[in-house]
Amino acid sequence: MATLQSKSPALFASRCLLVVAAGLLLAAAAHAQTKNSCLECHSILSDNLGVTEEKFSQDIHAQKGLTCASCHGGDANNDDPEIAMGKKAGFKGKISHPQIPQLCGSCHSDPDVMRKYNPGLRTDQLSQYHTSVHGKLLAKGDGKVAVCVDCHSVHDIRPPSDPRSTVNPVNVPATCSRCHSDADRMKEYKIPTNQFAEYKKSVHHEALTVRGDLSAPTCVTCHGNHGATPPGASSVAAVCSTCHVFQAQLFDASPHKAAFASAGLPGCVTCHSNHGIQHPSDALIGTDDKAVCGQCHTEGDPGFVAANSIRDHLAQLAAAIDSSDQILSQAERSGMEVSAARLDLVQARDTLTKARVTIHSANVARVQQDIQPGLASAAKNYEAGKDALKERNYRRFGLGLSLIAIGIVLTGLRMYLKQIESGQNSQAT
Amino acid sequence: MGLFRNLHDWLDERFGWNELLAPLRKKTVPVHRWSHWYFLGGITLFLFVIQVLTGILLLLYYRPGANEAFESVQHIMTQVQFGWLIRSIHSWSANLMVFTAFAHMFSVAFLKSYRKPRELTWLSGMILLFLVLGFGFSGYLLPWNTLAFFATKVGTEITGQVPIIGHPLMIFLRGGEEVTGATLTRFFGFHVAVLPGLATLLIGLHILLVQRFGISVPPKLEAEWLAKPAALREMKFFPNFALRELMAWYVALGVLGALAAIFPWDLGVKADPFVSAPAGIKPEWYFLFMFQTLKVIPSKVFFMDGEVLGVLAFGVAGAVWLMLPFIDSGRARRWVNSLAVVALAYIIGMTIYGHFAK
Secondary structure, eight states, X not given: OHHHHHHOHHHXXXXXHHHHHHHHHHHHHHHHHHOOHHHHHHTSSOGGGOOOHXXXXXXXXXXXXXXXXHHHOSOTTOSOHHHHTSTXXXXXXXXXXXXXXXXXXXXXXXXXXXHHHOTTSOSOHHHHHHHSHHHHHXXXXXXXXXXXXXXXXSSSOOOTTSTTSTTSTTTHHHHHHHHHTOHHXXXXXXXXXXXXXXXXXXXXXXXXXXXXXXXXXXXXXXXXXXXXXXXXXXXXXXXXXXXXXXXXXXXXXXXXXXXXXXXXXXXXXXXXXXXTOOOOOGGGSSSSTTOSGGGTOOTTSHHHHHHHHHHHHHHHHHHHHHHHHHHHHHHHHTTOOOHHXXXXXXXXXXXXXXXXXXXXXXXXXXXXXXXXXXXXXXXXXXXXXHHHHXXXXXXXXXXXXXXXXXXXXXHHHHHHHHHHHHHHHHHHO | OHHHHHHHHHHHHHHOHHHHHHHHHHOEEEOSTTGGGGHHHHHHHHHHHHHHHHHHHHHTTOOOSTTTHHHHHHHHHHTSTTHHHHHHHHHHHHHHHHHHHHHHHHHHHHTTTTSTTOHHHHHHHHHHHHHHHHHHHHHHHTTOBHHHHHHHHHHHHHHTTSTTTHHHHHHHHHTSSSOOHHHHHHHHHIIIIIHHHHXXXXXXXXXXXXXXXXXXXXXXXXXXXXHOGGGOOEEEIIIIIHHHHHXXXXXXXXXXXXXXXXXXXXXXXXXXXXXXXXXTOOOOHHHHHHHHHHHHSOSEETTEEXXXXXXXXXXXXXXXXXXXXXXXXXXXXXXXXXXXXHHHHHHHHHHXXXXXXX
């Protein structure tokens, strides 16, 4: 720099001016690009027409560089409302409710457009929507059914991975329930409105909200999202089997498959219910009040006998595991090292879990075959627990003997000391 | 008896046995209301011997190394004949030894047995106490279970807080930046080679000094006995005191056996360096007062980091305590007893607080 200054101060000054001018021009250009005259007015307008800059900045579309004009048309660069919202500028105004799917689809169904913004995103949402109950009703002219913005919200649309998004897995049930729990709204469709209340009591809701398992099923997992439709009786098992694969395979090979189909019963939900599905327990099988088998089977038929037999086998293994667990716990409380037996007992529990899956085959012999290794393992570990307690008693007996021996030595030493000291005292006197 | 007499004569002829034992025969132990505190040093020594013997037996089966240590201790506890007893006695004895060493130290402090000419006896005893704590810290990691792993992690982290030398010291102790199998092998080395060697030398020196200077009498009583020699009461070291000490050892053996049989030392769960530390993890009880102090100190005290300040404060307090025989003179004599009371109350109070704190 010193060299440059010394050569020509005037040239240096002119170059500096050029740099500053270029900077100002760039800043002006950048300002012109980010100008959004729509928000300047709409951010101060009331409810229906109001969209704050803060709200819109949260929207994934805004973050990707889209503006109000991308959906509503018009010229966001012009400060004159007449021109900015004029016909010449292609202003569309408020998009009517039935037109929304088509508008969103104009980009989201176009692979060329989506490739620029999110190449991984599917582009079949609109075609799926047309197959959904919502889409079909919309096509019939029902303007009250859900369209894109009813689920995804509007002007602050977030990606589903965002925990604040209305379509994040944790929020999906509440989003659907906004309409489906509204009795007035659902009246004309004649569908129940207790799904969300039931779902909140279900094991799936617990997995989603308590255990934080985002893969736990929500409304859209079973009903679909853009193609949302209630699963028919014949396809319920297919819906459940996407996660519960083994249960579904066993059910398909069981005599229940044909029997349910002929009775028009919808597979899994016949025994497990649907929205309010509870954690299954062994009480579900058998023929007593809480069991579900008794709904179809009556005393004396082979299914009735089989249900009771399966229930007995499961109860037998569960009781054997409990006994082993109790005796091992007792040994542990006594300080005995039984971790190997504890580990082995896990295998017995796994066997019980497997048998609980096998019951979907409705085959007593297969269930019996499954629980045998578990019973053997539980019996072995019960013996390990018994041995540990025997060892504990042996140790305590040994301790008792040792303490008696120590006591005898101490008494002997005390007597010996007394004898010595009385001798020393008599010598001293 | 003839055999013993012959052996005695044989030794005496060659080594002058009678001459060697003469000081022991002449040695006496003062008898007064605090005489029972004299047993604590001997009990600590007995527990050390138990540690050496059970430690050697454990060495027959223990394998140092992150992949083997836990399994080898599990094998000792479940498969080796009386392995459970040896390991439980080793662990209980370690804890009792720390307790009796502390009790011995405070009894010496309160009875002022560290006074001239016994300053070196105090110093050697204090270094022995630090070695005992070192035994506890290094031995705790050897089973390589979760509690031991994280306690070592926290303990070595605290060491790392010492200004200037802290970080290099932490790296030296850990054998790297983290607690790993390398830490385990070097802790094993400290525990079975370095510390026992140093401790044996110091115990020898400590006992030699005790023999050289005899057993101290509390100052007041010493003055009384000097003024009125007829009031002096003492017993022969051998056999009177030695037999009583032997009885105390038998009692300690009974207590150890009972603890080992009724409360066998827990093995825990194998350490997994990749899981997070269990909630509310705490060190062994004898480090709890320091740990709890560091926990309650605010993160910043004026311009200093709270933890660094705590570590420095313990360093200063330890140094002052170590120098007690040299401080206890002139005007300072008045507040030395108060200092000992405060130190004891602080250690007990913070240990109880640390035990119940979440």
